[in-house]
Amino acid sequence: MGGNPAAYKVAISVARRNGCFQLASGFAAAALVVSARKYGQTKSVLMAQPPRVVRTVAPLRRAVTKWRTSSERIALVPTMGALHAGHLALVRAARRRARRLVVSIFVNPAQFAPHEDFASYPRTLDSDLAALAEMAVDLVWAPSVAAMYPPGFATRIVPEGPATAGLEDKFRPHFFGGVATVVGKLLLQCAPDFAMFGEKDYQQLKVVTRLANDLDLPVKIVGVPTVREKDGLALSSRNAYLSASERAVAPTLHRVLEDCSAKIARIARERPYGELLARVVDEGGAAIERSGFALDYLEARNAETLRPVASAKDGPIRLLVAARIGKTRLIDNIAV
Numbered sequence: 001m002g003g004n005p006a007a008y009k010v011a012i013s014v015a016r017r018n019g020c021f022q023l024a025s026g027f028a029a030a031a032l033v034v035s036a037r038k039y040g041q042t043k044s045v046l047m048a049q050p051p052r053v054v055r056t057v058a059p060l061r062r063a064v065t066k067w068r069t070s071s072e073r074i075a076l077v078p079t080m081g082a083l084h085a086g087h088l089a090l091v092r093a094a095r096r097r098a099r100r101l102v103v104s105i106f107v108n109p110a111q112f113a114p115h116e117d118f119a120s121y122p123r124t125l126d127s128d129l130a131a132l133a134e135m136a137v138d139l140v141w142a143p144s145v146a147a148m149y150p151p152g153f154a155t156r157i158v159p160e161g162p163a164t165a166g167l168e169d170k171f172r173p174h175f176f177g178g179v180a181t182v183v184g185k186l187l188l189q190c191a192p193d194f195a196m197f198g199e200k201d202y203q204q205l206k207v208v209t210r211l212a213n214d215l216d217l218p219v220k221i222v223g224v225p226t227v228r229e230k231d232g233l234a235l236s237s238r239n240a241y242l243s244a245s246e247r248a249v250a251p252t253l254h255r256v257l258e259d260c261s262a263k264i265a266r267i268a269r270e271r272p273y274g275e276l277l278a279r280v281v282d283e284g285g286a287a288i289e290r291s292g293f294a295l296d297y298l299e300a301r302n303a304e305t306l307r308p309v310a311s312a313k314d315g316p317i318r319l320l321v322a323a324r325i326g327k328t329r330l331i332d333n334i335a336v
């Protein structure tokens with residue numbers, strides 16, 4: 001992080017906020033005194049070091065137990081790494097709720113099918129840790145696959161309800177079993193009061209919320225709004241796979257979602273609602289395909305149950321889309 005200009009800026013602004021160059025309350029780990037001459041500063045300022053990384057369950061439990069014994073609230077942000085501003089929005093939302101922050105970084109093999117991108121999924125631990133050093137994260141839980149799934153591991157959570165809505169599950173049948181199993185483990189390992197999930201993966205948010213309720217886990221699942229590029233493309237670690245020409249087309253997904261959402265709001269009182277709604281969605285799907293995507297689905301669903309919507313009373317509606325361009329599969333969704 002020593003060469004990261006953003007880190008200098010954060011350190012300077014933290015120091016300024018505190019008036020006297022003391023360590024900001026809540027800052028994880030030790031502080032490092034650096035000279036910020038690059039920014040015309042002549043005084044020494046404090047800079048956070050990367051958070052502690054824990055790779056096995058025993059030290060994780062010791063840290064968590066210590067915090068719980070001191071009645072300190074814990075928030076967990078589960079990620080697969082390759083962190084971007086969307087992940088950092090989750091970390092910020094977590095910081096507002098809890099004194100202690102755990103970010104998990106684990107590319108979970110159980111949620112990838114053999115033909116999917118588990119091997120090539122971006123792994124950028126050093127830059128992830130540098131980003132988290134600026135976010136007052138207490139601990140990064142980064143288990144190996146063997147630590148998460150030791151030899152003999154034989155238990156799997158099989159979610160139903162929103163996990164069988166016929167959206168992502170239809171195209172990635174293995175996916176929510178893998179997600180539910182690893183999230184169940186993460187929640188038991190980290191024992192958080194809050195766990196943050198992005199609305200970007202909307203069906204996943206609903207599956208995890210159901211999981212925590214159904215298993216009586218003492219955690220509040222918190223949904224965080226999607227962070228987007230200026231042109232509307234939802235931030236995703238997989239955006240890195242896009243070629244320049246694919247990247248230029250990618251914002252179509254959000255544009256079509258917005259367009260459909262506006263049209264659906266306009267037909268709210270018109271009849272026959274179901275047919276009009278289906279037409280809006282069909283036209284939206286066609287627009288996505290015309291732009292160069294292969295469409296997996298564009299669907300209007302009840303925002304809570306994810307069940308199909310046939311009449312106006314079946315709302316509120318969430319529009320969800322998944323489509324492929326080149327080798328990349330993108331998903332997105334918005335509220336109507």
Ligand code: AMP
Nearest residue numbers: 079080081086197198200201226227235
């Ligand atoms: P991932 O690392 O892709 O598994 O994502 C980890 C968490 O970050 C999940 O809860 C995602 O929904 C969330 N997330 C990913 N992208 C975004 C985004 N653009 N805005 C908000 N949350 C996001």
